[in-house]
Amino acid sequence: MIPAETLVKKAKDREFVRDPGNAPTEDFHDILFQLEKEGEWEVQRVPEPYIEVETKYGRKKKIPLEHTWHHKSCGQCGHIPGYSTSIFWLNRKLGFDYIDPTDQTSCTAWNYYASATSNAPAQAAVAMRNFAAAEETGYFPIIHCGTSFGHYKEVRQELIHSPELRRQVREIMAKLGKKLVIPEEIVHYSEWVYAIRDRIAEHQVRKMDHIRATVHPACHYHKLVTEDAIYDPEIYGAQRTAVITGTLQALGVEVADYSTWYDCCGFGFRHILVSRDFSRSFATQRKIEIMKQEANPDITVTHDTGCVTTLDQSQ
Known part of the structure; x- marks a missing residue:
């Protein structure tokens, strides 16, 4: 019998090998x-x-x-x-x-x-x-x-x-x-901010090592043509997009993990137009409450307008 743990590994234990030949x-x-x-x-x-x-x-x-x-x-x-x-x-x-x-x-x-x-x-x-x-x-x-x-x-x-x-x-x-x-x-x-994150850090005047943040990566950034989004082996083993986390870490911010990081913010485009109650409840129950319970962050950082407004208004 094959042990279950050899078939299903947690994200932190999986290794993603970056190979251009494997791109879809x-x-x-x-x-x-x-x-x-x-x-x-x-x-x-x-x-x-x-x-x-x-x-x-x-x-x-x-x-x-x-x-x-x-x-x-x-x-x-x-x-x-x-x-x-x-x-x-x-x-x-x-x-x-x-x-x-x-x-x-x-x-x-x-x-x-x-x-x-x-x-x-x-x-x-x-x-x-x-x-x-x-x-x-x-x-x-x-x-x-x-x-x-x-x-x-x-x-x-x-x-x-x-x-x-x-x-x-x-x-x-x-x-x-x-x-x-x-x-x-x-x-x-x-991506531009990520590329110059060290230059930005050189101008930093306030320490941020006392700040804990959670990250919501925008769906339209990393889920559409995913092979053209920036990843870094140093950021969750290159299994999540690196732009926000890498920038925050360059500024000394502690980035905390939570289980529903992959979920949509709740905006969903058509959903926010015709099912606003669903969008708001999804944002609250699947994102905001989970972040609070599992990571208890001081701030949540994202990089798209719809995500910012949905999470901010839903809280």
């Missing part, structure tokens, strides 16, 4: 550049200086330090305007060049994930229109919103595999007088 999808970089050679589109390169980090299966991802075009979040600007302005403050504090664009549109992913979307060409065209607007300025897009980030990664997957969709979007872009441009990387702002 091919390396999209190769396809991006091949399609560029074939004249399908233009790839906007990550500007120097940049930092290379590793994603879940060990692939490299370039994170630009500056010359960034900040794709803001509808929810952040509407509910938590200090969210975006604090990111801009960090850029200025560290002397990084950036641009706060005035011609960005909504990604419309709320419609998509709330089951009220239009069609694939329209959704993809919105993404490519924003990418083209960034390229026209000479700055590289960095995405503030986890929803936009996840949605744009899915759009990229659709575009690289569908010549017909590329044709349709190219026609739409031509009517707008814009090129079909796609960035070399799709970068979330929290």
Whole structure:
């Protein structure tokens, strides 16, 4: 008889081997550049200086330090305007060049994930229109919103595999007088913060080693095209995304674990619109109460607008 413990190991006892060959999808970089050679589109390169980090299966991802075009979040600007302005403050504090664009549109992913979307060409065209607007300025897009980030990664997957969709979007872009441009990387702002966490720590003026935090990783950051999210063997053995935990640890914060870390915050897009009581009770019972009972944190940290507002309002 095989002992049960050899078949089912706790997360802390499991070892995740980072191997690009085990990724569920091919390396999209190769396809991006091949399609560029074939004249399908233009790839906007990550500007120097940049930092290379590793994603879940060990692939490299370039994170630009500056010359960034900040794709803001509808929810952040509407509910938590200090969210975006604090990111801009960090850029200025560290002397990084950036641009706060005035011609960005909504990604419309709320419609998509709330089951009220239009069609694939329209959704993809919105993404490519924003990418083209960034390229026209000479700055590289960095995405503030986890929803936009996840949605744009899915759009990229659709575009690289569908010549017909590329044709349709190219026609739409031509009517707008814009090129079909796609960035070399799709970068979330929290990845940028993670990449420069040590630089941020150099400017730290208050000790944080007395603070205990729990982390809620945003679903749209690490569950959509999961192989393009940042992981680190030093953070839970590379079995959970590293961006928030790694940043907090760099600042001296104690990060406490809890059992329902993988669960949604309760927002759920369509759920918050049509079943708000369910969303609120899920956030309270599956996230907030569990965190309190198991970890008793001083703060909970997440990196997406919907998660912040849902957890904050639900408590």
